[in-house]
Amino acid sequence: MQFRMEEAIEVLERTPATLGHFLSGLSEGWLLCNEGEGTWNVTEVIEHLIEAERTNWIPRLEFLLQEGESKPFPPFDRYSHLNAGPERSFGQKLLDFQTIRSHNIALLKQQVDPDRDLERTGLHPAFGIVKLRELLSTWVIHDLTHTAQIVRVMAERYRTDVGPWTAYLGILKPR
Amino acid sequence: MQFRMEEAIEVLERTPATLGHFLSGLSEGWLLCNEGEGTWNVTEVIEHLIEAERTNWIPRLEFLLQEGESKPFPPFDRYSHLNAGPERSFGQKLLDFQTIRSHNIALLKQQVDPDRDLERTGLHPAFGIVKLRELLSTWVIHDLTHTAQIVRVMAERYRTDVGPWTAYLGILKPR
Numbered sequence: 226m227q228f229r230m231e232e233a234i235e236v237l238e239r240t241p242a243t244l245g246h247f248l249s250g251l252s253e254g255w256l257l258c259n260e261g262e263g264t265w266n267v268t269e270v271i272e273h274l275i276e277a278e279r280t281n282w283i284p285r286l287e288f289l290l291q292e293g294e295s296k297p298f299p300p301f302d303r304y305s306h307l308n309a310g311p312e313r314s315f316g317q318k319l320l321d322f323q324t325i326r327s328h329n330i331a332l333l334k335q336q337v338d339p340d341r342d343l344e345r346t347g348l349h350p351a352f353g354i355v356k357l358r359e360l361l362s363t364w365v366i367h368d369l370t371h372t373a374q375i376v377r378v379m380a381e382r383y384r385t386d387v388g389p390w391t392a393y394l395g396i397l398k399p400r
Numbered sequence: 401m402q403f404r405m406e407e408a409i410e411v412l413e414r415t416p417a418t419l420g421h422f423l424s425g426l427s428e429g430w431l432l433c434n435e436g437e438g439t440w441n442v443t444e445v446i447e448h449l450i451e452a453e454r455t456n457w458i459p460r461l462e463f464l465l466q467e468g469e470s471k472p473f474p475p476f477d478r479y480s481h482l483n484a485g486p487e488r489s490f491g492q493k494l495l496d497f498q499t500i501r502s503h504n505i506a507l508l509k510q511q512v513d514p515d516r517d518l519e520r521t522g523l524h525p526a527f528g529i530v531k532l533r534e535l536l537s538t539w540v541i542h543d544l545t546h547t548a549q550i551v552r553v554m555a556e557r558y559r560t561d562v563g564p565w566t567a568y569l570g571i572l573k574p575r
Contacts, residue, residue: 228561232427236554243422247414252407352564359563366558369551370571376544379411383541386403388534389527396545 230339289347405514464522
């Protein structure tokens with residue numbers, strides 16, 4: 226086990242500002258490109274990250290602490306952000322992610338004592354019994370997987386532009 | 401062709417500060433972990449990015465503009481950063497990357513007129529004839545591929561910690 230709560234928080238607290246720094250002010254070409262039919266563009270990934278802050282990590286954490294293994298986590302819709310209105314600008318969404326993440330890290334620190342709670346268990350509707358530290362590790366890796374997705378989606382845009390160099394660029398390898 | 405020089409520069413100018421923001425102050429556990437024997441840790445990726453600024457992009461650009469297809473690009477060693485001394489701190493290396501990148505973007509803008517030069521050609525030692533716009537596209541995608549590598553290397557650290565959620569985390573899929 227590598228997980229340590231203070232190191233996990235190091236990543237969680239950096240992701241929103243990092244993405245804000247990388248994506249603020251980019252041309253629409255970068256923000257609206259995707260990997261083809263049914264795939265997300267960069268804007269949709271940010272909306273998904275915000276939605277997960279709202280409905281996934283802290284709600285599940287609180288449910289686990291309250292219910293233990295007695296009831297499975299309530300389901301949530303991983304695609305619900307796709308139905309949200311476009312009423313906020315992309316720059317506002319980047320800030321929304323920062324705000325809700327800061328708030329959630331504060332809740333995490335308030336509710337979890339790493340010396341006592343990491344092995345506590347809950348019931349995942351598909352996986353069965355899961356540990357609190359697995360949920361928190363997943364929160365971190367979820368940040369990393371969607372950061373990787375963002376740069377991969379952007380890289381796709383220049384797939385043919387790089388010409389023969391495609392051979393040297395791992396990000397363009399077929400998945 | 402998607403390549404547009406001003407959009408390429410948007411990414412090139414954001415990468416160093418983005419990585420600086422994400423990586424500054426991280427614990428050694430994140431900076432020194434790797435994906436196994438013979439793979440790079442985050443620190444080595446940053447050293448590689450600096451080395452490519454020194455020996456790859458602008459030197460090849462200048463060579464192409466000067467020599468055209470008459471002589472192949474001189475070879476360079478993609479692993480040379482692994483022989484560099486550890487004399488500078490990681491924080492200093494992040495700043496070194498920002499400094500040399502800013503300098504190189506200035507040289508790019510000075511030396512390349514996108515209306516005139518993008519289709520100019522040079523001779524790659526392995527690929528044969530390549531275009532200037534392919535070299536510049538590759539510079540951008542090289543940033544993205546190593547950003548993806550950094551988050552992938554970090555994600556590897558929690559591969560077992562996420563427990564059953566590994567099934568939902570694309571970044572942990574075997575490559």
